[in-house]
Amino acid sequence: xxxxxxxxxxxxxxxxxxxxxxxxxxxxxxxxxxxxxxxxxxxxxxxxxxxxxxxxxxxxxxxxxxxxxxxxxxxxxxxxxxxxxxxxxxxxxxxxxxxxxxxxxxxxxxxxxxxxxxxxxxxxxxxxxxxxxxxxxxxxxxxxxxxxxxxxxxxxxxxxxxxxxxxxxxxxxxxxxxxxxxxxxxxxxxxxxxxxxxxxxxxxxxxxxxxxxxxxxxxxxxxxxxxxxxxxxxxxxxxxxxxxxxxxxxxxxxxxxxxxxxxxxxxxxxxxxxxxxxxxxxxxxxxxxxxxxxxxxxxxxxxxxxxxxxxxxxxxxxxxxxxxxxxxxxxxxxxxxxxxxxxxxxxxxxxxxxxxxxxxxxxxxxxxxxxxxxxxxxxxxxxxxxxxxxxxxxxxxxxxxxxxxxxxxxxxxxxxxxxxxxxxxxxxxxxxxxxxxxxxxxxxxxxxxxxx
Amino acid sequence: xxxxxxxxxxxxxxxxxxxxxxxxxxxxxxxxxxxxxxxxxxxxxxxxxxxxxxxxxxxxxxxxxxxxxxxxxxxxxxxxxxxxxxxxxxxxxxxxxxxxxxxxxxxxxxxxxxxxxxxxxxxxxxxxxxxxxxxxxxxxxxxxxxxxxxxxxxxxxxxxxxxxxxxxxxxxxxxxxxxxxxxxxxxxxxxxxxxxxxxxxxxxxxxxxxxxxxxxxxxxxxxxxxxxxxxxxxxxxxxxxxxxxxxxxxxxxxxxxxxxxxxxxxxxxxxxxxxxxxxxxxxxxxxxxxxxxxxxxxxxxxxxxxxxxxxxxxxxxxxxxxxxxxxxxxx
Numbered sequence: 001x002x003x004x005x006x007x008x009x010x011x012x013x014x015x016x017x018x019x020x021x022x023x024x025x026x027x028x029x030x031x032x033x034x035x036x037x038x039x040x041x042x043x044x045x046x047x048x049x050x051x052x053x054x055x056x057x058x059x060x061x062x063x064x065x066x067x068x069x070x071x072x073x074x075x076x077x078x079x080x081x082x083x084x085x086x087x088x089x090x091x092x093x094x095x096x097x098x099x100x101x102x103x104x105x106x107x108x109x110x111x112x113x114x115x116x117x118x119x120x121x122x123x124x125x126x127x128x129x130x131x132x133x134x135x136x137x138x139x140x141x142x143x144x145x146x147x148x149x150x151x152x153x154x155x156x157x158x159x160x161x162x163x164x165x166x167x168x169x170x171x172x173x174x175x176x177x178x179x180x181x182x183x184x185x186x187x188x189x190x191x192x193x194x195x196x197x198x199x200x201x202x203x204x205x206x207x208x209x210x211x212x213x214x215x216x217x218x219x220x221x222x223x224x225x226x227x228x229x230x231x232x233x234x235x236x237x238x239x240x241x242x243x244x245x246x247x248x249x250x251x252x253x254x255x256x257x258x259x260x261x262x263x264x265x266x267x268x269x270x271x272x273x274x275x276x277x278x279x280x281x282x283x284x285x286x287x288x289x290x291x292x293x294x295x296x297x298x299x300x301x302x303x304x305x306x307x308x309x310x311x312x313x314x315x316x317x318x319x320x321x322x323x324x325x326x327x328x329x330x331x332x333x334x335x336x337x338x339x340x341x342x343x344x345x346x347x348x349x350x351x352x353x354x355x356x357x358x359x360x361x362x363x364x365x366x367x368x369x370x371x372x373x374x375x376x377x378x379x380x381x382x383x384x385x386x387x388x389x390x391x392x393x394x395x396x397x398x399x400x401x402x403x404x405x406x407x408x409x410x411x412x413x414x415x416x417x418x419x420x421x422x423x424x425x426x427x428x429x430x431x432x433x434x435x436x437x438x439x440x441x442x443x444x445x446x447x448x449x450x451x452x
Numbered sequence: 453x454x455x456x457x458x459x460x461x462x463x464x465x466x467x468x469x470x471x472x473x474x475x476x477x478x479x480x481x482x483x484x485x486x487x488x489x490x491x492x493x494x495x496x497x498x499x500x501x502x503x504x505x506x507x508x509x510x511x512x513x514x515x516x517x518x519x520x521x522x523x524x525x526x527x528x529x530x531x532x533x534x535x536x537x538x539x540x541x542x543x544x545x546x547x548x549x550x551x552x553x554x555x556x557x558x559x560x561x562x563x564x565x566x567x568x569x570x571x572x573x574x575x576x577x578x579x580x581x582x583x584x585x586x587x588x589x590x591x592x593x594x595x596x597x598x599x600x601x602x603x604x605x606x607x608x609x610x611x612x613x614x615x616x617x618x619x620x621x622x623x624x625x626x627x628x629x630x631x632x633x634x635x636x637x638x639x640x641x642x643x644x645x646x647x648x649x650x651x652x653x654x655x656x657x658x659x660x661x662x663x664x665x666x667x668x669x670x671x672x673x674x675x676x677x678x679x680x681x682x683x684x685x686x687x688x689x690x691x692x693x694x695x696x697x698x699x700x701x702x703x704x705x706x707x708x709x710x711x712x713x714x715x716x717x718x719x720x721x722x723x724x725x726x727x728x729x730x731x732x733x734x735x736x737x738x739x740x741x742x743x744x745x746x747x748x749x750x751x752x753x754x755x756x757x758x759x760x761x762x763x764x765x766x767x768x769x770x771x772x773x774x775x776x777x778x779x780x781x782x783x
Contacts, residue, residue, distance in 0.1 A: 193701075194701060195701055195702065195704075196697075196698040196699065196700070196701030196702035196703075197702070198698070200661075200693065200694075200695055200698065201692075201693075202587060202588055202661075202692060202693050202743055203587045204587075204659070204661050204693065204695060276583050276584040277583075279583035279584075279740070280583035281657075282655075282656060282657025282658055282712060283656075283657040284657075285583065285657075285658065286657055286658055286659045289659070289661075290659075294586075294587045295583075295584065295585065295586055295587065297584075297586050299586040299587075299588070299590070299593070300586045300587045300588075303586075303587065303588065
């Protein structure tokens with residue numbers, strides 16, 4: 001069969017003319033002839049071509065599989081089905097569409113045999129170069145006709161097949177080979193969302209939202225911030241742990257990035273503990289709850305930790321996130337050490353997390369305390385770009401990020417009652433703070449320039 | 453020991469259901485611990501009270517003391533603490549009934565030598581609702597944002613009077629049951645009235661967590677606290693939470709996001725236009741929501757709620773008319 005194809009093939013690339021005649025002119029003559037043919041002649045012609053295609057079906061299939069491994073076999077076989085009833089131009093489009101997933105090289109040889117009925121010549125004949133050209137050209141003609149009515153002419157040099165095959169190829173590349181199953185899953189998921197058939201836990205945490213967010217954040221984290229994560233093995237694979245991190249960057253992007261890193265490398269969900277302002281703000285509070293955040297209070301922290309969750313806390317709070325750029329990477333006071341007592345009561349380890357890079361995303365050079373007070377915010381940031389460039393100023397600067405998860409500080413050596421010993425709490429708080437501060441200095445040296 | 457139970461506020465559906473349940477128990481089983489049930493209210497109840505003896509009395513007056521003395525009551529179930537609704541009572545008169553009624557009732561109980569147990573039907577509204585709330589309230593916690601007015605304030609006041617009574621009469625057992633709202637089309641609860649609106653006005657940018665309790669669970673808990681000694685304060689609610697947006701989708705009702713400023717007025721107007729009645733305090737709950745921890749109910753009280761919040765909601769959904777968007781879902 002392959003030999004036969006060699007015979008009927010030509011020197012030129014299929015569907016591109018034979019270097020002497022341009023496809024459109026060859027096709028015009030052929031198309032005119034076929035249009036003028038009688039129905040009776042056509043029937044015999046079609047029948048024979050149909051048989052012939054049946055024999056040949058394996059070839060395009062093989063070619064298609066070779067050309068694109070992921071293309072489903074059903075698609076490659078499709079032209080065979082189309083060949084038998086082939087009425088002239090009405091099936092041309094579907095046939096072209098089905099053939100399109102296969103690569104052009106494979107699609108073109110089988111097209112003429114399937115579709116261009118050599119009605120003027122009733123005999124079984126080899127498919128010539130002209131036929132191949134005719135198929136492409138007729139498609140181009142039709143495209144021309146269509147676009148004329150639509151009012152946007154496509155240059156005659158690009159046949160509709162090419163565009164279609166490119167589109168379908170792109171679609172397949174984006175969706176993968178099992179796109180039908182994936183589309184069905186997606187639609188099902190959308191339906192479930194719309195009908196409210198999803199579960200949230202008692203904190204209002206919605207894991208499906210986190211998956212979506214994870215994909216949305218990935219390019220920002222990997223391409224924009226070039227996030228580097230170290231010491232991921234320090235996060236326990238199961239059971240509760242309290243992640244304690246430094247806070248910076250005017251807007252709590254560091255919380256988002258830490259959650260992203262934890263979920264990406266361990267598959268676990270980080271449950272951030274946020275200030276009450278987060279939950280008082282419209283939309284912000286709603287999204288924060290869905291992401292699994294809850295209020296930074298002893299009750300919630302202990303509930304999460306005893307439930308075996310990973311809780312994240314930023315004890316510097318607004319003092320850390322809203323500090324001026326000149327004080328970057330200088331840790332502020334670590335709250336009142338409430339996080340240590342929570343971890344001790346729940347008997348879970350404390351993992352110090354050092355985040356480098358967040359300080360540079362929005363360098364805070366000024367503050368408008370009076371306006372902030374008016375709006376009920378802890379500070380109103382002025383960055384070199386923020387009010388000046390308007391919305392453009394809200395784009396974070398592309399600093400290089402490093403997040404290091406330090407060695408866990410175990411609290412199960414102490415009794416749960418030790419949580420009532422303030423001196424011990426201060427000591428452990430200082431230990432955590434010092435660890436993070438020293439790691440920050442080390443990471444800063446490692447990172448070098450903040451942006452390159 | 454067989455008890456004579458006084459139930460207040462039996463003109464309300466839930467209180468009458470509790471009274472009837474106790475009366476049925478007394479009829480069915482003489483050893484159940486309940487021998488007689490007396491219901492009091494200022495108005496005659498619409499429905500048949502079965503084996504409950506109805507006495508028309510206003511608990512805001514000292515008459516209730518006479519009822520306790522005459523009927524030889526030893527257990528008082530106080531269920532006349534209700535959120536006001538517009539068609540029934542205005543804000544000030546519902547406060548009058550809630551707070552003054554409780555004061556009079558407790559005063560009568562303090563004088564009485566027969567009363568040995570008081571069961572108070574309070575509400576989880578005592579925890580208020582604010583952005584400073586923990587995810588789940590335990591019984592030991594107080595409202596974070598403070599309760600300023602309306603029914604939550606009434607409930608807090610009623611509870612504090614009851615605790616004062618407990619100090620003065622340490623021999624009387626006090627059970628305070630903080631119940632989440634039951635979601636039943638037959639009961640006049642603010643949230644079920646709200647959820648029956650064809651369009652649900654919501655506060656833009658907020659998605660409260662809501663919790664419901666099943667009537668069966670509530671009846672069982674009240675009965676248990678009458679027939680057994682369960683002193684203390686307990687939260688009663690179904691496990692888990694449901695977000696308001698999720699609830700609206702499950703019901704197939706579209707939501708109408710409105711700005712937080714002026715939401716209360718808009719909510720009232722829309723509810724009024726839709727022909728339903730909204731409790732004046734509901735708009736606060738619709739902003740931040742509230743959820744409670746029921747581990748004390750399990751561990752100390754010894755009752756395992758049979759229905760989760762999702763179960764309660766699902767039953768409610770089947771009972772009410774489906775919303776206009778119900779066709780979109782998987783059902």
